[in-house]
């Protein structure tokens with residue numbers, strides 16, 4: 001199991017002061033910045049692209065930037081995000097015609113590669129690519145919006161993917177995204193996640209350090 005990572009999703013940050021928001025969550029103990037990219041095509045919402053990632057790097061953000069692509073097609077945008085300073089790039093298999101090729105493309109640009117499974121996407125999609133991945137991201141909401149409720153079937157799915165990762169013997173992270181809060185993160189961790197995305201639960205809280213501290217304590221309990 002990898003060390004715990006808390007990755008606030010900036011989707012729920014105040015975009016009018018994004019640099020300060022990112023500085024604040026990192027100062028409050030966050031490990032990564034989760035960067036949600038939506039194209040109004042693969043998902044019914046539109047957010048931010050490589051220019052904003054690059055601006056965060058220029059602003060001085062040194063923490064890993066965890067880019068979650070909810071875009072179709074995927075390949076065209078990968079080099080731009082690598083150049084913009086992305087550390088990890090994850091994508092949905094439904095949005096790429098050649099999943100194995102996209103994974104290699106991400107790695108060839110010097111980034112770590114992740115595959116994202118929607119709530120209804122079967123874990124078998126990992127069968128022939130797991131060993132190529134640095135991270136598996138399980139969605140516990142349907143992608144597109146922050147602030148949705150955690151879908152409980154993500155828990156048995158986490159247990160299954162945890163087994164697959166352990167069997168592979170590789171240092172692959174298991175990330176969960178959607179509806180993660182201080183009061184359910186304990187059971188999510190027990191099901192096998194080591195990397196936790198939280199948007200509304202962190203940016204909606206009055207004290208970022210307090211909520212991140214409570215999350216970490218619940219994971220370690």
Ligand code: DX5
Nearest residue numbers: 009143144146147179199200
């Ligand atoms: C949803 C995004 C999530 C979202 C999570 O498509 O991938 O990262 O910001 O938000 P919360 O934590 O509010 O469910």
Ligand code: ZN
Nearest residue numbers: 009036068177
């Ligand atoms: Zn996300």
